[in-house]
Each structure stands twice: as C-alpha cells, then as structure tokens.
Amino acid sequence: MLRHLIARFVFLLAAICAPVLATPAMAATDVSTPWTDEDFASLRLISAQTQTGSSDTLRLGLEFELQPEWKIYWRSAGDAGFPPQLDWTGSQNVGDANILWPAPHRFSIFGLETFGYKNHVILPIDVAIPDRTQSVAINLDVDYLVCSDICIPAAATFALDIPANGNPDTSTSGASTVSTHAHEIEKFVSKVPLTGDNLPIQVSNVFATKDGDATQLHLSVDGLSNAGVTVDDILVESPLRIGFGAPVAVNKDGESNNRHFTVPVFGLNADQDLASETVTVTVIAGPLAIEQSRTVANGPTDASAQGEPLGADTMAPATGAGANIWLIGLFALFGGLILNVMPCVLPVLSIKVMSAINARDGEISRVRSGFLASAAGIITSFWLIAAVLIAIKLAGGSIGWGIQFQQPLFLTVMTIILALFALNMWGLFEINGSDNLGTAANDVINQQEKGGRHLSSHFMTGMFATLLATPCSAPFLGTAVGFALAGSSFDIIWIFTLLGVGLATPYLAIALQPRLAHALPKPGRWMSVVKAVLGLALVGTAIWLLSILAVQIGLGGAIAVGVGLVLGAVFVWARKRSQNLRPRFVFTALAVTGFLVALFAPGFSKPPAPSSVSTAATGPLDWQTFAPETIPALIADGKTVFVDVTAEWCVSCQVNKKLVLETAELAEFFANDDIILMQADWTRPDPEIADYLASYGRYGIPFNAVFGPNAPKGVLLSELLSRDAVLDAIKDARSTAGLASN
Structure with a gap:
C-alpha cells in the first residue's frame, strides 16, 4: 500500500514537471540591447x-527601470517636463515610428x-519596415527627462539588428518569430x-462655462x-497652451452608467x-482606458449634465486597481467552485463518491481529517501548477491553463494512473510482500489511521482530481486565469490559491459537517456494483486520454500505450487469481513490464506531421483554417x-460544439x-495560437470571438456558449447589409 502511494506521487510529480521539460523547445529568443545604467534609471531597447x-x-x-521616487513623462507632460524624444538617424530599413503611450x-x-510613469514601464513602438525581405538595422538616440526632487536630462544610444525572415509571406514557418x-x-x-x-x-456632452476669470x-x-468600471482619472489635451486640473465628479442622483465631471x-x-x-479626452477607468477627440460646444447639449459637485476632493488616480484584484479573486473563487460540476470533472466523481462511502462508518474525527487532507491536496496541486507556470513564464515559454494536456508524457502518466485507479476499484490492484510483512504493514497503517x-x-x-480537472474552463475561471497569467508571480499564486479553495x-x-457523510446509505453488496460502474468510468476516461494522445x-503510439496498459491489467488479474508465490511474482514482474511499456512507448513514437486543417474541425460546420491575419481583409x-479555438482535450470545447455550435x-x-467560420486546433x-490568445488576455480555452464590420476588434464570448449569446454577438458584429440579406 505504501509503495503504491509512493508510485502515485512520483507519477504526479513527473506529470506536473512535463511542461517544464518541453519548454526549451518552445522558448523564444532574447532580442535586446544591453542596459544603459544611470544612478536614477536604467533603460534598454x-x-x-x-x-x-x-x-x-x-x-x-x-x-525603463526607474529608481524609487523618480519618474519620466507622458506624451503630454502637463505643467512641467517633456516626454522622451527619439532620433532614428542612421537606421536602415526603418520608416515612420509611432510610440504607443500607455495610460x-x-x-x-x-x-x-504632471503626467508620467514611475518604477517600471515599457513604451511600445511600432516601426514601419519599407522592405520586409531585408534585415533591419536600428540606431536610436533617446533624450529623456527624469525627475524626483530635482530634474535631470539624460540620453542613451542603442543599436539593434533584426534579421530578415527567409519566407516573409508565410505566417507560420515551423518556428515562432x-x-x-x-x-x-x-x-x-x-x-x-x-x-x-x-x-x-464614451465621452459626450463636452462644453465650457466661464464664471469671471474661472473656466x-x-x-x-x-x-x-x-x-x-468606475472613472479613476480624466486627462484633457488641447492645442492651446493651457492646462487642465484634476476632474471633479458631479452628483447625478446616484446614476452610475452616465457620470458627469x-x-x-x-x-x-x-x-x-x-x-x-x-x-x-483620455478616460482611465480601472483596467480600461479610452481616448476620444471631441469638439467643445457653446453650451450643454444635455440638460441633465447639470448638477452639484460631490465634494472638494479630486478623484484619486488608480483607485480601481485594488478593487480590481479583489473582484478577480472573487471570480477565481467562484470559478473553482463551478469547476466541480463541469463536464471534465465528472470522471473523477468516482473518487469523491467512494471516499464518502468509505467514510460512512468512520469516526467523525477521521472523516474530517480525511476530507481536509483531500482539500489540502487540491490546494497544493494548484500551488504546484502555479509554480510550474511561473517557471515557464520566467524562462520565456508559452503558458496557459490546461496546456499540460498538450504534453504526451503528462497524458501517458495520467492514463496509467487512471488504469491503476480502476484496477484498485475492482479489487485487483494491491501490492503486498510476504504474509507476515503484509500483516505487519497493515498493522502499522491501522495504528496510523487510528491516530489520524x-x-x-x-x-x-x-x-x-485537480490535475484531471484542468482541461476544463468555466464561467469566471477564464477571466481569473487570464488576469493571473498576464500579471506578476504574486498574481498567479494569489489567483491559483483561490481557484484551489473554490474547487476544494x-x-x-463535509469537513465542517462530517455527519453529511454519515447520511449516505449503509455499506452493502450494492457497493460492489457501484465500484464496478465507477471503475468503468475511469477506464472510459483513460480511453479518452488515449484518443488525445x-x-x-x-x-500507432497511442495503440502501443493502450496495449501496454491492457497487458499490465491482464497480468494484475492473473496475479490476483494465482495462489502460489512464484507465479504471483512472475505475474507482478510482467504487469510492471506492461505499464513500463505504456510509459516509454511515446518516446519511440513518431508524431504525425502537422495538418493544415484542424483535427478538431469535424462535423456539419464548414470550418476554415486558422488565419487571423486574413480577418481584417474579410x-x-x-x-x-x-x-473558435478548441482542442481534443478540452471537454468544455466539445460540449460547446455538440450542444450549441453544431x-x-x-x-x-x-x-x-x-459568415466565415475559422477554427484553431x-x-x-502551437506558438501562433498561444500568442493569439495572449493578445486578448486569454491563456486557456474555450475561446470564441466574433469579428465584423461593426466590431473589427472582436466581440469575446463566455467560455460556456449559449445559442442566444452567439446569435447576439453575430448580430452586433455584422454589417447592416448582412442583416438585410437574411
């Protein structure tokens, strides 16, 4: 029994570490200049x-990495300062450059x-390439002003070469750029x-009033x-040489959808x-920021804009950030809770049911400790997943929820564990030594059980249960995971802890109210039937994992794994039927050999060549190959x-397909x-798909979005689709002509 538990633990650790082992092949390349260091700041390109x-x-x-209390300036510095100035003289194959200024x-x-940035900031720059078949040689001179109690002008020079792609017209050349x-x-x-x-x-109803010298x-x-969202700050820019103060909210009878300032x-x-x-006008509202140009009217275009100020206090910037992380934390808690009833978690229901049944006649303290231990296992596994994701992220690899199901080693190990669980459920799998040793071991275990x-x-x-549940996404779960993986290491740990608490x-x-377990029916012969059925459910899950493998x-590789598992199971059954010590030893060795064949078979298998057509694109719908670069032209x-971004291992994706899309x-x-249907498998x-999801702040699937003339940036849908949600999104995105044609 103890060796059985140790083996399971080793298998789980190997499964968790599988994505890390696969990371180097997917890792991208570092393209940067050395840091230019000053006493007050460091910067690089x-x-x-x-x-x-x-x-x-x-x-x-x-x-920019700025020392504490130092700052640089936005494109409109305000009452003092100036933004970084860029000089591209001497660069080759470089056209116009446009700085994308973060809020x-x-x-x-x-x-x-004044307006600017502190601590750490990256100013994104889009540089036009006149000839994309040629390499790019960048020579950049940066003049910038950095201020604290005093202001210091500084400069830096950078040189960076970007080689040309050998086949620039091909969006996927096998290696990520x-x-x-x-x-x-x-x-x-x-x-x-x-x-x-x-x-x-939207910004609306912009007008000016003058009272004496005050405007x-x-x-x-x-x-x-x-x-x-709620408004944190409003910044106003004008071609006139004038300044604008902090906004003051105007009370409008508690109205929250339309606020006046x-x-x-x-x-x-x-x-x-x-x-x-x-x-x-730039409006900053928590994680959302918008910028719109408006013409100032002679007077109010909406009489409802009049009102009394809320108070003399101006709006504090970035007040939404703290509230935002708590809201996302609540999403994570509910997402983990809902995950218990998602389709991909149903196969592990057998483990929960049998755990409760076995606890029926147990002492209350043992029932409580057993369920607390299960909850601790769930939360610990989420911490391990978070640690692995942080390691992959720091190494520059692609990260996402459920991506361990893309790794053959993980799938193989999980399939073997499911087979062992099923054999154990049927009463066939148990490792004992001699009778005396087994009795002694059982006595020790019984004593430990009595002591809790x-x-x-x-x-x-x-x-x-946690590892097998990860291919599912649920309402709230996708939002929480996307926030975590796009944030810092602390965000990942914080969100994944709450996900674990929700699932647990x-x-x-039951740990708080152990008598809930005692409300279950008394054990009897019916348990043998339940065990047989639940064992079949575990076998069904193993077959599903083999189909993904x-x-x-x-x-051929998946069949080899399956044959190894079948042979191992047959020899376990033969060992159970044998009464003599020598045949039992031989059957044990053969069973272990069968499971080892299953474990190592993927290493000798040749992966199939990538197909231009999605393997998931089957059924009545006419899916096209995933080509996001063609969407603007369409x-x-x-x-x-x-x-539709889907996968064979994503149970939620399959549910969406069967119950809604098809x-x-x-x-x-x-x-x-x-209507064009475009599917990614x-x-x-696939680095291209991972990058595409990350561009929308998503790191897991299902992912569904609708693009159209009225929604060129896309309408994102929930992880669990509904008929009305899909139809409404298409209606919002389609052109008037498209609607008229129906």
Missing part, C-alpha cells in the same frame, strides 16, 4: 520579434499637475487607451455600469474661448468571422454567405 515577418511593422519596446499616472505637487520580450511588451500595449467611436465607454470644462462619460481650465487668456476647439496520521491517500486523491469547497463543507504521438469585404439551428445560420503546442 527590446524587440517583440526575432526577425521580420509577414507584417510591414516591427514592434519594439523602450524599457499614465497623475502627479500633483504644489499645485502643478516571437521573442522572449513579446509578452511583456504586450502587457503595456494592453494599457494603451482604446481609440475610435465604438468603445465600451470649467464639462463632460460626460457614458456606459460605465454596462462596462463594469467638471475639469478646471488654467492659463486661458481673456480673449480666448474653448468653444469650437478640439480637445483630446495516515492521510496520504486522501491527499493524493485531491491532487489527482465541497471537501471543506493519438493526436500528439500518432495512432471584414473589409463585409464578412463576419466567427473564431445544433441544426446554428448550423443553418452559419451557412449564410457572409490547440491540441498540440
């Missing part, structure tokens, strides 16, 4: 690409308002204010409650008027594109000429 690709644009990042912080001191810095640059790109008119929140700019921000105006001459002037110390089996059950909640509930290593042609009603709807590791 980094690239998101290892070579030029199919795009005419190269994305760079100017990275800044407001700094207020002695009545002066994404560097180790791409993810960090994209984190700051995500903080760049959204622009345009079709935004989650106030009035504006409204619409759609706040619908977007689930006044912004003090400074430096306006007596003969100057803001009416008819164009101002740029033999909890390893319960602990391992919790760990195993049923165990904790066939995609990874080929059908939208320009009036098409609506439905994107239903007769939606299949008929998808047959419209203006993430069953096997």
Whole structure:
C-alpha cells in the first residue's frame, strides 16, 4: 500500500514537471540591447520579434527601470517636463515610428499637475519596415527627462539588428518569430487607451462655462455600469497652451452608467474661448482606458449634465486597481467552485463518491481529517501548477491553463494512473510482500489511521482530481486565469490559491459537517456494483486520454500505450487469481513490464506531421483554417468571422460544439454567405495560437470571438456558449447589409 502511494506521487510529480521539460523547445529568443545604467534609471531597447515577418511593422519596446521616487513623462507632460524624444538617424530599413503611450499616472505637487510613469514601464513602438525581405538595422538616440526632487536630462544610444525572415509571406514557418520580450511588451500595449467611436465607454456632452476669470470644462462619460468600471482619472489635451486640473465628479442622483465631471481650465487668456476647439479626452477607468477627440460646444447639449459637485476632493488616480484584484479573486473563487460540476470533472466523481462511502462508518474525527487532507491536496496541486507556470513564464515559454494536456508524457502518466485507479476499484490492484510483512504493514497503517496520521491517500486523491480537472474552463475561471497569467508571480499564486479553495469547497463543507457523510446509505453488496460502474468510468476516461494522445504521438503510439496498459491489467488479474508465490511474482514482474511499456512507448513514437486543417474541425460546420491575419481583409469585404479555438482535450470545447455550435439551428445560420467560420486546433503546442490568445488576455480555452464590420476588434464570448449569446454577438458584429440579406 505504501509503495503504491509512493508510485502515485512520483507519477504526479513527473506529470506536473512535463511542461517544464518541453519548454526549451518552445522558448523564444532574447532580442535586446544591453542596459544603459544611470544612478536614477536604467533603460534598454527590446524587440517583440526575432526577425521580420509577414507584417510591414516591427514592434519594439523602450524599457525603463526607474529608481524609487523618480519618474519620466507622458506624451503630454502637463505643467512641467517633456516626454522622451527619439532620433532614428542612421537606421536602415526603418520608416515612420509611432510610440504607443500607455495610460499614465497623475502627479500633483504644489499645485502643478504632471503626467508620467514611475518604477517600471515599457513604451511600445511600432516601426514601419519599407522592405520586409531585408534585415533591419536600428540606431536610436533617446533624450529623456527624469525627475524626483530635482530634474535631470539624460540620453542613451542603442543599436539593434533584426534579421530578415527567409519566407516573409508565410505566417507560420515551423518556428515562432516571437521573442522572449513579446509578452511583456504586450502587457503595456494592453494599457494603451482604446481609440475610435465604438468603445465600451464614451465621452459626450463636452462644453465650457466661464464664471469671471474661472473656466470649467464639462463632460460626460457614458456606459460605465454596462462596462463594469468606475472613472479613476480624466486627462484633457488641447492645442492651446493651457492646462487642465484634476476632474471633479458631479452628483447625478446616484446614476452610475452616465457620470458627469467638471475639469478646471488654467492659463486661458481673456480673449480666448474653448468653444469650437478640439480637445483630446483620455478616460482611465480601472483596467480600461479610452481616448476620444471631441469638439467643445457653446453650451450643454444635455440638460441633465447639470448638477452639484460631490465634494472638494479630486478623484484619486488608480483607485480601481485594488478593487480590481479583489473582484478577480472573487471570480477565481467562484470559478473553482463551478469547476466541480463541469463536464471534465465528472470522471473523477468516482473518487469523491467512494471516499464518502468509505467514510460512512468512520469516526467523525477521521472523516474530517480525511476530507481536509483531500482539500489540502487540491490546494497544493494548484500551488504546484502555479509554480510550474511561473517557471515557464520566467524562462520565456508559452503558458496557459490546461496546456499540460498538450504534453504526451503528462497524458501517458495520467492514463496509467487512471488504469491503476480502476484496477484498485475492482479489487485487483494491491501490492503486498510476504504474509507476515503484509500483516505487519497493515498493522502499522491501522495504528496510523487510528491516530489520524495516515492521510496520504486522501491527499493524493485531491491532487489527482485537480490535475484531471484542468482541461476544463468555466464561467469566471477564464477571466481569473487570464488576469493571473498576464500579471506578476504574486498574481498567479494569489489567483491559483483561490481557484484551489473554490474547487476544494465541497471537501471543506463535509469537513465542517462530517455527519453529511454519515447520511449516505449503509455499506452493502450494492457497493460492489457501484465500484464496478465507477471503475468503468475511469477506464472510459483513460480511453479518452488515449484518443488525445493519438493526436500528439500518432495512432500507432497511442495503440502501443493502450496495449501496454491492457497487458499490465491482464497480468494484475492473473496475479490476483494465482495462489502460489512464484507465479504471483512472475505475474507482478510482467504487469510492471506492461505499464513500463505504456510509459516509454511515446518516446519511440513518431508524431504525425502537422495538418493544415484542424483535427478538431469535424462535423456539419464548414470550418476554415486558422488565419487571423486574413480577418481584417474579410471584414473589409463585409464578412463576419466567427473564431473558435478548441482542442481534443478540452471537454468544455466539445460540449460547446455538440450542444450549441453544431445544433441544426446554428448550423443553418452559419451557412449564410457572409459568415466565415475559422477554427484553431490547440491540441498540440502551437506558438501562433498561444500568442493569439495572449493578445486578448486569454491563456486557456474555450475561446470564441466574433469579428465584423461593426466590431473589427472582436466581440469575446463566455467560455460556456449559449445559442442566444452567439446569435447576439453575430448580430452586433455584422454589417447592416448582412442583416438585410437574411
């Protein structure tokens, strides 16, 4: 029994570490200049690409590490300072360069308002490449101002070469062109204010009033409650040489979707008027920032904009950040709880049921300790997963929820564990030595159980349940995991801890009220039938994992694993039937050999060649090959594109497909000429798909989005689809002409 538990623990550790072992092959390349160090700051130039690709644009990042209390400035510095100035003289194959300015912080001191960045910031830069078939040689001179109690002008010079892609017209050439810095640059790109008119929140009703020498700019921000955000700060820019103060919220009878603000105006001459002037308004609302240009009206265009100020206090910047992490934490807790009833967790229900049944006649203290141990196993496994993901992220590899199911070793180990669990459920799998040794060992275990110390089996059950549950995504889960993996190491640990607590909640509930287990029926012959059925459920899950393994290593390799498991099971059965010591020893050796064949078979298998068509793209729907670079052209042609990122191991994806996407009603709807179905298969590791998901702050699947003339940036759908949600998203994204054609 003890050796059995040790073997399970070793298998689990090997399964957890499998993604790390596979990371070097997927790791990107470092493309950066050396740091230029000053007493107050360090900076360098980094690239998101290892070579030029199919795009005419190269994305760079100017990275600053600032000492405490020092800051640099935004594009509009405010009452003092100036932003970094870039000189590209001497660069080759470099065109226009555009800095993407992340939303800044407001700094207020002695009545002066300035805007900029502190601590760590990357300024993303999009550089045009006149000839993408040629390499890029960058020579960049940076002049910048850094301030604390004093201000110091500084300069730095960088040289960086980006080689040309041998086949720039091919979007996937087998190797990723994404560097180790791409993810960090994209984190700051995500903080760049959204622009345009079709935004989650909108600036409206912009007008100015004058009372003596005091001028106030009035504006409204619409759609706040619908977007689930509150305004943290508002920055106003004007071509006139004037300044704008911090915004003051105006009370509008508790209305939260549309809020009104006044912004003090400074430096306006007596003969100057803001009416008819164009101002740029940047609204920062927690993780959301938008930027819109508006013409100042002569007076209010909406009488409801009048109101009384909430108070003399100005709005504190970045107040949404703290609330945001607590909200995401709540999402993680609910996501873990809901994961208990998701389809991919149902196969491990047998473990939970048998644990409760076996506890029926146990003492209350033992029931409590057993379920607490299972809960500890769940939470510990989430910590181990978090640690592995942090290690992969620090190494520059791709990370995501459930990506261990892309690793053949993990799938093989989990299949073997399921087979052993099934054999144990049927009463066939038990390792004993001689009768005396077995009796002595059982006596020791019984003594430990009486003392409440033999909890390893319960602990391992919790760990195993968690690992098998990871291919599922659930409502709230995707949002929480995306936040964690896009954030710091602390964010990953914090969110994954709450996910574990959520998944362990049923165990904790029984631990708090152990008599719930005693409400179960008394043990009897019916338990043998239950064990047989639940053993078959575990075998069914093992067969499902073998089907996924066939995609990874080929059908021959998966058959070899299955044959090894069958032989091992047959010899375990033969060992159980034998009464003599020598045959039992031989059958034990043969059973171990069978399981070892299953374990090592993937290493001798040749993976199938990548297919241009998704292996998951089967059924009544006409899926096209995943090509995200073609979506803008399709939208320009009036098409609506439905994107589905799926995988054979993603049970939630299969449920969405069977219960929603492939239903007769939606299949008929998808047959419209203006709808394009595009599917990506993430069953096997694919850097392009991982990068695509990361660009939307997602690190797990299912992922579904709709793009169209009215939604060029996409409408993201929930992890669990519904007919109405899909139809509404397509309706919102389609052009008027497309709707009229139905």
